[in-house]
Amino acid sequence: MKVLLTDDSSTMRKIQKRVLASMGIEDVLEASNGKEALDLIGQHKFDFVLLDVNMPEMNGMETLKAIRSNPDTVKLPVIMCTSVADKGQVMEAIKAGATNYLVKPFQPADLQKKIEATFGK
């Protein structure tokens, strides 16, 4: 399984990467904003993307909309991971095509459950 982590926080990416490693997922690439993520999505075939919302350059909502507007990635699973958890933002993300949604703060087990739920395990 190949995964793209997109978060402007390098520490958050380290934490997410460790959770993925504990699930046996080692093929992981990292991006620190939406533009970097879209570049990598254009170059690699990912099984899913973990996408932060609040990022510089290009935020997560803009990135999600770009992913969904591209026929090549319209079905790419995207798990949004954000610290702003108001219902309006969650609904906006779901409407824009988010596959799942994880709210910070979270415990490692919460991320693992979201990934498993996304893939129906």
Add this chain to the structure above:
Amino acid sequence: MKIEYINPFIQAAEDTFKAMCSVDVERDGELTVRKAGLSPAYGLIGVIGLSGSVKGAVLMTMDVGTGRKVIMKFLGETMITEADLFDGFGELLNIISGAAAAKLGKVHLAIPAVMTGENQKIHSVQCSPWVIIPMRFPEWGKFNLEVAMEEV
């Protein structure tokens, strides 16, 4: 500033440090209020702007030694770099502010900024005064959350 703006930040700090660092925090004294303008700061200083249905900012300060312990626990590592310290501190402030903001309406967060140094001063032109929330990690030491906010 409305006092009901403060409780979400206290709750968010408790929840964030518990979930992300497996550590408890507790209040460490009464709230105090400081007028906008020059204010002292020390150690690790993180600040994040808020906009949307409110405008304001959230500040978190703690000494560098306490910050290192927090970020080592956050990352689950016994050795951290200076970059880890700054990035992790900003991310924790971002998570605390986001969790609190979700209870305050449609609030947008800016990207957090983190700095360090002794005898620093921060100048604020916020109209609203700062409410200082003294808190502590029972095993590691004190920190402050400071909030300045008003409705738009």
